[in-house]
Amino acid sequence: MSLEHTVLATDGAARAGVLHTAHGAVETPVFMPVGTAGTVKAMSADAVRATGARMVLGNTYHLMLRPGAERVAALGGLHRFMDWPGPILTDSGGYQVMSLAGLRRIDESGVTFRSHLDGTAHRLTPERSIEIQHLLDATIAMAFDECTPFPATVEEARRSMELSMRWAARSRAAYRVQEGRGLFGIVQGGVHPELRAASASALRAVGFEGYAVGGLAVGEGQATMLAVLDATMPMLPDDRPRYLMGVGTPDDIVCAVARGVDMFDCVIPTRAGRTARAYTWGGVLNLRNARHAEDAEPLDPRCACAACTRHSRAYLHHLFRAREMLGPMLLTAHNVSFYQELMRTLRAAIVAGRFGACAAALRQGWAKTVTESPCPPDR
Secondary structure, eight states, X not given: OOOEEEEEEXXXXXXXXXXXXXXXXXXXXXXXXXXXXXXXXXXXXXXXXXXXXOOEEEEHHHHHHTTXXXXXXXXXXXXXXXXXXXXXXXXXXXHHHHHTGGGEEEOSSOEEEEOTTTOOEEEEOHHHHHHHHHHHXXXXXXXXXXXXXXXXXXHHHHHHHHHHHHHHHHHHHHOOOOTTOEEEEEEOOTTOHHHHHHHHHHHHHHOOSEEEEOSOSSXXXXXXXXXHHHHHGGGSOTTSOEEETTBOOHHHHHHHHTTTOOEEEESHHHHHXXXXXXXXXXXXXXXXXXXXXTOOSOSOTTOOSHXXXXXXXXXXXXXXXXXXXXXXXXXXXXXXXXXXXXXXXXXXXXXXXXXXXXXXXXXHHTTSOOOSOSSOOOO
């Protein structure tokens, strides 16, 4: 039996459920910290677990280059290699290959590219991408696709989407179904609803354990992204998990959950932590700002992470000004903790039938500082 997603409650289009996998159960909607090269940057596996995260993301492209998928397999698979026995989703490498621009050449069979590390030549096809993900022992593997760049004309987006659909069918044929694991297809088509509809229809005809929406958060803006989701989400099967790739900010996540998305990943919380930006219930703070230099208050009084319970804003400001590595470590852990608490808040609101009010309160709270829970339970 492949992995299963059970929807336990709905509130409008928003869904709360459980994803059952070979490596454990995961409550949805879920945010997956990004561990591209086998680690969530600036965090140990124990630190990631302490935030409440139960599922992380790895990447085919980066792991095939270093240390190599065959080496990871020989050492017991990615779960053992990175000390993460829980579920791991592996991106197929399509997005990273797209971002290489002048370093890659695409043809019907796959992509030839030069490593961004040392310039060596490599070949990635749907079959090889799936083989690598099997070697890594991914809980959830992704079909190999071409991430359509933005902007793109209708014809450019059509050509890209149709190639991705042919690659999706080849990925499905190459994938070996295993207990508690699955393969997700990726809807492409740029910002064009008719192309998204054609892509979703092609993927449903092939059949996948889950469905992702790719090619967004690449510069189109939130309003356009949400319009694409409005057009796409109703075309995806209700009984399968839905994954919005590479998104995003807390506000993006709230808006996407409202449209029925179950799974998210993004580098934003970890990248922000390394650059002194903290996500809080009152909005984003820049800890390099001089106004924090003598601020004895906690970063976020609602948060139970070490950055908030043991240190002041002034101390965190000092760490970044002094270029101490502890600053990025503390702030990254805080941001990942915040994202996990946000997902718990959204799940609870859906179950309670108060998602609309909760979403409105959250968005208002990010516009002005709040110290109390933005989604109190009914009394």
